[in-house]
Amino acid sequence: xxxxxxxxxxxxxxxxxxxxxxxxxxxxxxxxxxxHADVIIAHSIACYFVPPKTPAKLLVLLDPPYSPGKHIIxxxxxxxxxxxxxxxxxxxxxxxxxxxxx
Numbered sequence: 418x419x420x421x422x423x424x425x426x427x428x429x430x431x432x433x434x435x436x437x438x439x440x441x442x443x444x445x446x447x448x449x450x451x452x453h454a455d456v457i458i459a460h461s462i463a464c465y466f467v468p469p470k471t472p473a474k475l476l477v478l479l480d481p482p483y484s485p486g487k488h489i490i491x492x493x494x495x496x497x498x499x500x501x502x503x504x505x506x507x508x509x510x511x512x513x514x515x516x517x518x519x
Contacts, residue, residue: 418445422454422473426461427493428513462493 421441423434431438438448451457457473459466464481467473482492 418447419455420449420453421446421456421458422449422451424451424457424459424463424466426463429460429463465489 423438423441425431425434441448446456451468451471451473454471454473456475456477457467457471458477458479459481460479462482464478467476467478482489482495487495
């Protein structure tokens, strides 16, 4: 089966994506680093760090920070502030706490 690389966002990490990785393994996929992957799944800011020279045949970009014409830092800030407007400060702080905890 295919080799899959999972690239998490700035506050993500293997502990946050462990269930996803386990599900991929259970489905018969092998987890590897992006330099050897057939498929790369990148989330948030990691979408901008996919290696330019990769053997991957498929890139899955989940929720990249996107604001045309803005610098990458301003894109991230815009994405985070939009999350606050939609969910409120309490939800955003709670999520940030758990992301940093893991």
